[in-house]
Amino acid sequence: MPDLAGAGLRVALRQPGPIPLNAEFTCGRGELLVLVGPSGSGKTTLLRSIAGLYRPRKGAITCNGATWFDTRQKIDLAPQRRSIGFVFQSYGLFPHLSALENVKTTLGHVAGARRDGRARELLALVHLEGLEARRPAELSGGQQQRTALARALARDPTVLLLDEPFSAVDQVTRKKLQRELAQLRRQLDMPIVLVTHDLNEARMLADRICILHQGDTLQTGSPEEVMARPVSPLVARLVDLPNVFEGKIVEHRPYAQLTLISWVGYALEVRYQPEFLPGASVNWVIPAEYVLVHRRDRPSRGERENPVAGIIAEYVPLGEHTSVTFWVRGEQDHAISMMVPTHVARRNGLGQGEHIKVSLLAEGIHLMPGVGKSDPLAANWGVELLTAARM
């Protein structure tokens, strides 16, 4: 019986500086975990720690029950003794060796006579047949990335680590490589940890995403969960949800599965979230796809749900979609942003300074603990929230 409790990768690392870390996450076999965060959030440091290339002050890293790093037991295995495959952001290919030799060099654990065949198999797996003899400088960016992936897999690693693997290629190649990875990973049964600053990439590839900020793992969950139900306004901001506001709980209506909140004179029905006490200050967030523009020509059914009116402060057509920001009750502090298909915007006569009516769909409104700050968009609100969340 395999030890399920120890299966996969478990990481818990802490240090106050020089690169602050307060990270805890797991990644099961065959799971793809994406660490997302802005640059400087400690993503790469976490990956390097797992590989044994960086030594944090405190913490532990285990993989399938084997301890790779533990400051209490004074264990710190060298990268050579951790079974990892690492695809570096700049690939780190050996420039003086051919693609085949790059992969073969990593096959130290395979009997000499079998190395050539195995290396060719791995290059075929990443669609590089026929390019075995080329040196990295003679390969395109995408081909280099594939070589790096084949080389990372050559060690038969128990964990695969990918550091911004798509950042150095053009957009067309990136999409292709992303599709290939999504396909390839179905054949892999080890935990895969991918680091990116690109939210869309994370949503596309991840089984679970882990939001990172200043070395802190703020929230881990399925992409849908994290994107729709962030645990704090900071996470909301990091996952690019601009519509975060402060309100007050009025009452809960369990029979209707609704909670009522008050917000700038509106009483909004929101998804039933009884964990907040009536009278409590809360932050609430609504993803843009739950903001419904009312049609001017004929009213529709959804319009009875949380109707809100305002004046359009910013109207920016961006090709197929148009970015619209309007001030509820004409107040700058209550700005709701959303993307509207450009043809919908035109048909409804939207434009700068125009009046707009929308519905805020109750099922999309998510509540988060409030901190009682009057202006949640103040410059340092994130840091203060972070401190509050830790207390």
Add this chain to the structure above:
Amino acid sequence: MDWPAFALSLKLAAWTATILVPIGIVLGRVLAWRHFKGKSLIEALLALPLVLPPTVLGFYLLVAMGGNSAIGRLYQSLLGDSLVFTFSGLVVASVVFNLPFAIQPMQRGFEAIPDDIRDAAACCGLSRWRIFTRIELPLAWPGILSGVVLTFAHTLGEFGVVLMVGGSIPDETKTIAIAIYDRVQAFDSAAAGLMSAALLVFSFMSIAFVYLLSNRGNRRHA
């Protein structure tokens, strides 16, 4: 043409280069990647022969290796011979004044290897020795070869230090550079001219080789 002097110079250059290859690789590699206290000081010390007048360097080496010094006495008691005014002493002096010519190009050679490549090698499971022989040495090779060639050519041409430490003893310490000086003093311009021309051609070829190597290295991994 003073062939014995020319042969002695070649021998001195070969010994110097051979001794400096491991020293240069070890020190160059450490200086390229390690950060430690006093690193700048050590780098400055190793570069000193570049700026010091050869006579000054020669003077200190003469004092340090002479019969009254600890080093000189130790050498004398071990091998029963003097370090100054002998070929062995010349090799020691030559190694010292060539330190920057060997170490600096080799250091640049190691510095040119990106961190990612060394990290990747460790993550590929290669042992430290395998990383050194299979990854680092081939990549730093142009720098190492530059160091060897520069050391060799510079040794052939060195005059001041050799004269101070070795004097001008035929077949023992009289190198080609000293032989040229000798010939000029004796108004033998023809011999001096011939030997100078030979040294000029050789030096030019060495330097050209170094540039060729570094340009090729840049192109290959671009």
